[in-house]
């Protein structure tokens with residue numbers, strides 16, 4: 001790919017894009033990775049909604065010749081961008097996410113644990129679990145789970161508490177984190193939730209569901225550790241620095257690259273990251289677990305319509321059809337703008353940013369989030385290099401949602417993603 005070639009030269013500083021006639025992005029089938037899933041090259045250590053294929057990030061970093069210094073992902077989810085960075089040769093990573101489960105998965109993927117030690121401790125844990133000794137708890141994590149009996153059978157509850165107690169005996173933080181991820185998958189799998197959905201729905205025939213919790217945990221643990229050792233650990237020895245938490249203001253560091261995929265819209269009407277992660281977040285004592293989706297981008301009600309730049313006409317058009325939905329969409333763009341502006345000072349001159357976004361539909365109107373991102377960066381000392389359009393064939397998310405907000409009325413939401421590439425100005 002040649003920089004700036006085929007780039008649609010829109011002036012994102014001007015409010016000049018006409019509603020419905022815009023066709024953002026240049027098709028580039030190289031980034032489609034048709035037929036490839038996450039597990040093709042990097043089996044995930046824990047399920048997560050709307051993950052990015054690390055192959056995409058790796059290709060971007062190579063094509064745009066990004067400096068191999070450091071990388072920031074401000075909405076890191078399960079940490080796919082770090083895997084891309086690692087493959088490319090970056091050794092210093094910083095990531096943020098408001099979802100505690102996301103932080104755990106990201107950390108697990110890029111924290112080095114020595115193989116023999118890990119395998120020994122795994123055996124020790126499994127032996128302890130199968131010994132089924134008496135335990136005494138300081139506090140019972142079941143008490144954290146809202147409506148616990150509705151979601152988990154009494155029998156499974158007992159087994160889960162025992163397994164968790166054994167995991168807590170391991171005092172090495174990185175090791176404990178890996179074990180907790182296997183536990184988290186188990187918690188969800190043995191609960192009455194329908195397993196192939198991200199939202200929480202109880203299965204119809206829950207009374208006859210009697211999983212063997214120990215067996216499920218052992219299987220999850222073995223598979224997670226195998227994937228960690230086969231696909232991630234061999235590349236982790238070289239990592240120099242790693243910071244992943246929930247508070248972006250915690251770093252004063254400057255970055256040469258951002259590689260990220262922010263949410264497509266508010267969690268309520270797009271992807272419910274909080275709901276997906278509820279059980280483990282509650283189990284571990286995260287008090288905001290049930291309210292997490294409303295804390296994420298676009299989760300709070302806006303009082304005014306978003307009436308700036310490229311998004312103005314679109315929001316106005318939605319407002320003619322449904323004022324509540326227009327306010328919901330506005331809330332997301334107010335938050336996204338604020339969040340992106342908060343990143344500007346953390347990027348070095350000539351630093352590159354890659355935002356992989358989806359242009360969701362609200363009331364049948366496709367919102368040009370890609371153009372919005374480019375516009376916000378261009379108003380803040382960046383130039384737009386390119387927007388690449390790629391087919392979504394492999395994202396782990398529902399491709400349909402209910403833009404009408406009425407159950408059962410579905411429409412295609414997205415079949416493309418846009419990769420917005422911008423670079424910070426060099427003042428001469």
Ligand SMILES: C[S@@+](CC[C@H](N)C(=O)[O-])C[C@H]1O[C@@H](n2cnc3c(N)ncnc32)[C@H](O)[C@@H]1O
Pocket residue numbers: 048049050051052053074075076077078079080081096097098099102260261262263264273295296297339
């Ligand atoms: C599309 S997902 C990122 C997926 C990630 N690229 C991966 O491959 O796993 C978007 C993430 O943004 C997080 N998020 C939403 N609002 C946020 C906010 N205001 N600050 C930080 N993270 C946020 C969500 O928790 C979610 O993990």
